[in-house]
Amino acid sequence: MLIITHLVFKTYSNPMSLNLKHLILHSLRCDASGALTLIERDSEIEASANAHSFSESLHLAYSSKSSKAFAYFDPEIPSLFKDSLQRYRNAEQDFLPFSSELAKQLLQQLHKHDTAEEGVLLIAEYEHLACDFLLVMVLEQKHSTSVNDQLEIMPSHYLETNSIQLAARIDLTSMERNPDSNRYVSFIRGRAGRKVNDFFVDFLCCSDGLDVKQQNTVLMAAVNDYIKVAELEPEQVQESRQLVKGYCEEQLKAGNDIQLNELVEQFPAPAEEDLDFYQFASDNYPLEEAFPAQRSELKKLTKYFGQGKGVSISFDQSLLNERIIYDEVNDRLTIQGLPPNLREQLKGNKQS
Template structure:
C-alpha cells in the first residue's frame, strides 16, 4: 500500500564547541520527489514491521509537557506552517536530550503523510554513518549517509484518530528502543506522551481467553489445537497486512460450537480486552509453539509435536527429541 507524502523536513542535533547540544534547522521543507518518497516509504515499512511497539496519548495539555501537542494542533489547524512547527519541535527535543548525559548527535526527520485513509506524523531520529566506497575510477572515496537500520528512536502519531477520538489512549505509537536506553526517557517526554494501551497485555489476555474457552467447551485436544491454530493464522494474517485484531471478526472465523456458544460473548465478559488492538508477534506465536531460552540454550517447537517427536519428563526435567532437524544433525556430526 503506497502512501501520499505531504510534508517532510530534516533538522540536525550536533555538539557545539562548548560540548552543548545545538539544534540546526532547515528553513524549507524537502522537495517531494522519487528519492524522498522512497525514503519515507522505507521508513514507514520498517516502522510498521517493528515488533513490540508501545502505545500512548498526549498528557494533560495544562502541564509543562503539553507544548508539543499545542504546536501540533496549530499545524493541523493550519494556524502555523509545517516548517515553523518542525523547528519548534526540534528545539524542544534538543532541550530534552540535553538533560541526559548520553546526548548524541543525530538527524530528526519529521514527515506528514496519508496512509490507509489516515493522516500520520512520523518522527525518527537518524544517525549519520561514514562509509568508504570505490569510485568508477577505482579511487577510494568516503561518504556520509543516513543509517536507516539503526532508527531505534521513532514515534508515529495517528493524526486522524487524535482529532476524531481525543479520549483514545493509543493514537501515538513508538519504538520502545534498546535495552538500557528506553525511548521513553526523552523521546516520549519531549512529546508529552503518556503510556497507554498495552498491546502485549491485550495479546496475552486473548491467549488466556482462547484456552479457557476451549476448556469450558470441553473440546478434545485435537480440536483445541485447531482452534489455537485458527486464532494464530488470523493474527498472523492481520500482522502481515498491517492490520489489528478485531474481536468480532476473529469470532466469525472461528469454528462454531454445537451448543452455539459465542467466543465473542465469552471474551467480552471478564477479559477486559479492547474491541481491536495491535498484534504482538512474540506473544501470538505461543499459540502454536513452545518457546523458551536461558543459560545459553534456546528451544522452540510446534505444540503438535509434544507427546510425539518431543517427550517431556517432569520428574527428570528432560526433553527427549526424536528426529532432529537436518541442519542441526549435520552440525553435531561434524563435532
C-alpha cells in the same frame, strides 16, 4: 563531519495509499568542542518521487514494528510538544516553524539528559487511508563506500532505516475525532533496562495508554481456554492455533490491528447452541475490539519455549506427547529424535 540541512517538501500526490504533505529533516551533530548542536535550513524544496517513496518506506517500517508503546496527551499534564502541535493544527503557524519548535524541544531534552545523540531528525506529515499522521524519527547517519562511473572508490553517507530505535507517530485524525482515546500516540519501546530513549519519551511528554503486551497476553489465554471449552479435536487445535497466529502476523506485517471479531473465522464453526470465539472472548476477558499484535506473544500460540540455568529449549506444541514427553512428577523432558546438528555436536564432544 556530518552536515545535514533542514528540508521541507510540499504535498506530493501519487496513485499509492500514502499522500505526503510535508517532510522535514534537521541535523543533530556535535561541534568541534563536543557540544550537541542543531542545524536548520529555512528553505523549502519541491517534493519528488524519491521523497515520497522514502516516506512510504518509513511508514511501512514503523507500522511493522511490534515493539511499540501506546499513549495519549493528558490534558492535566503540561506538554510543549502537545502545545506546538495544537498551534500547528489550529493553523496558527506553518509547518516550517512548527518543525523548528519540535527540533529545539528535542535538543533541550538531549541537553537535559546529557545525551549526545547525533543523527537526522525527520518530521513528516502525511495522509494514509483517510487518516492524517505525524511521524517523528531520529535516524542514524551511516558512513560507507561507493564507486563512481570512473570506478573510483568514494566515501558515501546513508540513513539507517532498517533498525529504527527512536520514532513516534501521532494519529492526528484519531486525536481530534476521539480525544478520549488512549492510543493515538505510539512510539518504539526501548529494550528492557535501557535508558537510551528516555529523552525521546520526555520530548513527547505523553502518558501511558493501551497496554499492548497485556492485550496480547490476555488474547493468548482466551484462545487456550476457548480451545478447551470448545473441545476441539487434536488436529483442529493445531490448525486453529496456526490460523490465529497466521492472521495476527499478517495484521502485524500490514500495520493493522487484530480485529477481535475476525478471529472467529480462525476456528471451526461451533454448534448452534455454543458460543463462537468472539462471544466467548468478549464475555469473559478484558479485551479491546481492536489492538496491535505483538510478535513475542504470538510465538506462544504454536511453541513451547523457556530458558534458565544454561539451558534454552524451544519446540512446536504439536510435538508434545509425540516426539517429546513431559514427566511432570520427575520434572523431566524426554526427546525422541534429536535435531541432526545437535546430534553431531554431541558426538563430536564425546570423541574429543
